[in-house]
Amino acid sequence: MSNIQVVVRCRGRNQQEIAAKSPIVLDLTDDTFSITEPYISINQLSSANGILGRPSSSQDTTANKKTYKFDQVYGSQADQGLLYSHVALPLLSEFLEGVNVTILAYGQTGTGKTYTMCGFNSNNKMDELPLPEVAGIIPRTLFELFEKLEYMGADYMVKVSYLEIYNEELTDLLSNHNRKLRVHEKVNSTSKTGAAQKSVGIQNLSELCINNYAEGIKLLKTGFNRKKTTATNMNETSSRSHTIFCIQLYRKQENDESMYKVSKMNLVDLAGSENISRSGSIAKEAGGINQSLLALGRVINALNDPKLSQHIPYRESKLTHILQDSLGGCTKTALIATVSPAQINAMETCSTLDYASKAKNVKNTPQSGHDSEVVLKKILVKNLTNEISQLNSDLMATRHKNGIYLDQKSYKKLLLENESLKTQLREGSMKIESLSKKCDALEQSNIESKDELSSVKSENEVLSKKVGSLEPRLQDANSKLSKRETTITFLTEKLQSVLEKSSTSATMLTTLLSIHLNASMDLLRDTMSIQSSSSSVGEINDFQKQFENDLQNFKLNLLSKIQSYQENVQDKVNGELRTTFESLRENIHHLHSLYQKSHVRIQEAMADLKVANEKLSGYLKEEYLTDVEKSISDKHKEILQKDFLSLYENMKSILHKEIERSIHKAVKGTTAATHNEIAKEREHVITFESNWKDQVNDIVPGIEKELEENKHVFETSNRKLQELYSKGSHSVESISKHKFHLPLDKLPDTAALPNISKKIESFDGLMSQKLQEIGSNLEHIQKFDAKSAFEISPLKSTNDLSPQKECGNSDQQAVSSIRRRAFSLSPVKYNSRTPTPSKIPTMKRSNTNISNEDETKRRKVLSSINNVI
Numbered sequence: 001m002s003n004i005q006v007v008v009r010c011r012g013r014n015q016q017e018i019a020a021k022s023p024i025v026l027d028l029t030d031d032t033f034s035i036t037e038p039y040i041s042i043n044q045l046s047s048a049n050g051i052l053g054r055p056s057s058s059q060d061t062t063a064n065k066k067t068y069k070f071d072q073v074y075g076s077q078a079d080q081g082l083l084y085s086h087v088a089l090p091l092l093s094e095f096l097e098g099v100n101v102t103i104l105a106y107g108q109t110g111t112g113k114t115y116t117m118c119g120f121n122s123n124n125k126m127d128e129l130p131l132p133e134v135a136g137i138i139p140r141t142l143f144e145l146f147e148k149l150e151y152m153g154a155d156y157m158v159k160v161s162y163l164e165i166y167n168e169e170l171t172d173l174l175s176n177h178n179r180k181l182r183v184h185e186k187v188n189s190t191s192k193t194g195a196a197q198k199s200v201g202i203q204n205l206s207e208l209c210i211n212n213y214a215e216g217i218k219l220l221k222t223g224f225n226r227k228k229t230t231a232t233n234m235n236e237t238s239s240r241s242h243t244i245f246c247i248q249l250y251r252k253q254e255n256d257e258s259m260y261k262v263s264k265m266n267l268v269d270l271a272g273s274e275n276i277s278r279s280g281s282i283a284k285e286a287g288g289i290n291q292s293l294l295a296l297g298r299v300i301n302a303l304n305d306p307k308l309s310q311h312i313p314y315r316e317s318k319l320t321h322i323l324q325d326s327l328g329g330c331t332k333t334a335l336i337a338t339v340s341p342a343q344i345n346a347m348e349t350c351s352t353l354d355y356a357s358k359a360k361n362v363k364n365t366p367q368s369g370h371d372s373e374v375v376l377k378k379i380l381v382k383n384l385t386n387e388i389s390q391l392n393s394d395l396m397a398t399r400h401k402n403g404i405y406l407d408q409k410s411y412k413k414l415l416l417e418n419e420s421l422k423t424q425l426r427e428g429s430m431k432i433e434s435l436s437k438k439c440d441a442l443e444q445s446n447i448e449s450k451d452e453l454s455s456v457k458s459e460n461e462v463l464s465k466k467v468g469s470l471e472p473r474l475q476d477a478n479s480k481l482s483k484r485e486t487t488i489t490f491l492t493e494k495l496q497s498v499l500e501k502s503s504t505s506a507t508m509l510t511t512l513l514s515i516h517l518n519a520s521m522d523l524l525r526d527t528m529s530i531q532s533s534s535s536s537v538g539e540i541n542d543f544q545k546q547f548e549n550d551l552q553n554f555k556l557n558l559l560s561k562i563q564s565y566q567e568n569v570q571d572k573v574n575g576e577l578r579t580t581f582e583s584l585r586e587n588i589h590h591l592h593s594l595y596q597k598s599h600v601r602i603q604e605a606m607a608d609l610k611v612a613n614e615k616l617s618g619y620l621k622e623e624y625l626t627d628v629e630k631s632i633s634d635k636h637k638e639i640l641q642k643d644f645l646s647l648y649e650n651m652k653s654i655l656h657k658e659i660e661r662s663i664h665k666a667v668k669g670t671t672a673a674t675h676n677e678i679a680k681e682r683e684h685v686i687t688f689e690s691n692w693k694d695q696v697n698d699i700v701p702g703i704e705k706e707l708e709e710n711k712h713v714f715e716t717s718n719r720k721l722q723e724l725y726s727k728g729s730h731s732v733e734s735i736s737k738h739k740f741h742l743p744l745d746k747l748p749d750t751a752a753l754p755n756i757s758k759k760i761e762s763f764d765g766l767m768s769q770k771l772q773e774i775g776s777n778l779e780h781i782q783k784f785d786a787k788s789a790f791e792i793s794p795l796k797s798t799n800d801l802s803p804q805k806e807c808g809n810s811d812q813q814a815v816s817s818i819r820r821r822a823f824s825l826s827p828v829k830y831n832s833r834t835p836t837p838s839k840i841p842t843m844k845r846s847n848t849n850i851s852n853e854d855e856t857k858r859r860k861v862l863s864s865i866n867n868v869i
């Protein structure tokens, strides 16, 4: 078992951070690289963004410092080569030994994940060697892999694939086809140990063979350019997706030549783990990215916690499902956490470091040698042969025809795919339907919530109106209360003064009474002293005593009464009035607190309403409306497509009908016109025929006569010729006889030769005279024809029917053409040396208005009549 190796890479401050004058808050043991003291501290707990998260127990925390420890820490001075040689190269060696390895780059957007993994930019050319300084882990690994394989002289095969995970959707970055990719678990039953091993694979993902570094880098570049990137606040070319570049190595085993060891290297560039609002990424997208990253976090948490380790939630996201083996599985894994040193990113840096320190505790059980996946050579060759034969059959099919052709198997496969796509489409449309229903329901609920909102608003308005109306009343009550309070104090004061006055007057009264009493007593005493001598002194004494007693009683009575009155007043003032006053005050307080509570409640309700309103409008703006817009546009597209198809069909049928109707009309019109023409022509022909017959009847006897005469001349000439011939032949025979039977000393008689030649010459003259006579006769016939209503027209051969040619021909040509035509019609063979004019003249109507078409028709008719005749 070994822990995931966790490495932190801190880049230097970028332009944005420098421009923001954001100070460096990260403290590293070494600005380049530290493996012996791999500490990293954040200097400030509070940042511009607020309080940073609480440190976990494994971190040292002083008041303003939070320190983490990792396996390796790289600073801004560390270059690509250094990181590669310490992190990737050891893993490459293990990979060559047959161990599955994974390197993950994790961190906030713009901190250098893609830089670390690929190092591409528009200027550098990775396909040129030596590798540029900025080349990241993938190009360096590809280069080193082939170097090592060549050095080892191993029998190997390398395949690569490039996968993108964007919003939980998989894309094959090395394929032009948009085939649906599916994560599936496969069982590698060909393990050497015989035990069935499970691994996660991706159906339909292209795995392309590469033979050298250049081929590998070409594929990497192709896939890299297809990645989804957007400009965010933090990075102009921010990768919005997770990508996995996978290298698979099949290496022949040294001890068993029939077996190939298979190892896999996953090079993962994760999407930014940023805070949505700060990075400026689209909410849904960031949600999708974070869903995978959160799932990754949960997997790491579960792997950390023995209680949760019973069920590791690998299937919560595509990313964790695919990387199942890399986290807590049989793969040797390294995580590179990239961070920014600036204070403005301190929050994200802290959360990245927290994440990374949790990952540090995850334990994997990398397998090497006999435990790793082994494939029989036969199976490997069989797989490859199948692949090649399929490609070949596709190629053959394509070569034999133009366009894209597939062999039967591929076609069937395509059909199956097509069928499954159709099913998916159906499912999709069903989903759309259900979604649109949900949309409707949402719309309904939205309307309801709007209604609710408006009713709450109106209630709120009523309440605020009530509050408004209550406020002056409360103020009124308050002022009344204060007035009453002043009245009460005034009254109390008055009462107090009255009481004081009454007590003083009572005292005064008592003193006055006692003075008076004392005076009366003195008077009485005086009277008594005067009357002491008298008899009634005893009575007077008694009366005096009685009077004194009564007076005393009265005094006491008065005092007690005054006291009770005073107490009564006091009680009244201190008791009832106070209680009334207290209850009044309490009431006012109660009323005030009630007012304040209702005010607070109303304000809370207003804030809640505002939040709900914002949420609703945000939801409506960002998700609901986008979804609705998308579904509406999809529906629109679908409807438009349908409409277009039906329109197209309608147009087609209308056009067909129109064409048929036009053809029918044209045929009808042409037939009628033709019939008309034929009828007209027939009339013409009939007239011509009768004329012709008349003409022929006139001409024929002359011709017959001429012929008869010529016949006679011919016969005589013929006879003469025959005679001459027989004579000649006799002479020849006799000559030859003479030649062969005469003795050599006897020469033939050459004196007869001049005679013979003379005879031949005279015969020749006779013949030419006769021929001249025939010619003049024919001229005579022609002249005769020209005078009549018809002229003898050259009956052209079919090749000479064009009117221009006819018009352009000279008389000479016309005559020769008459002759040619006549010969072509005559059964007598054409003799170019002695052309014989046709005995049956062809005719042409002298009327020049007749169109060429009519002319042609007429000629045809005449020629056919000619033939018949």
Ligand SMILES: Nc1ncnc2c1ncn2[C@@H]1O[C@H](COP(=O)(O)OP(=O)(O)OP(=O)(O)O)[C@@H](O)[C@H]1O
Pocket (backbone or CB within 6 Å): 010, 011, 012, 014, 107, 108, 109, 110, 111, 112, 113, 114, 115, 116, 235, 237, 238, 239, 240, 270, 271, 272, 273, 338
């Ligand atoms: N260590 C480094 N040295 C030099 N430049 C760096 C370093 N790290 C990153 N950069 C530069 O910072 C910029 C952003 O880097 P990068 O695109 O790799 O970020 P990221 O983490 O992959 O972002 P995102 O998640 O948005 O794709 C790039 O221009 C890159 O060249």
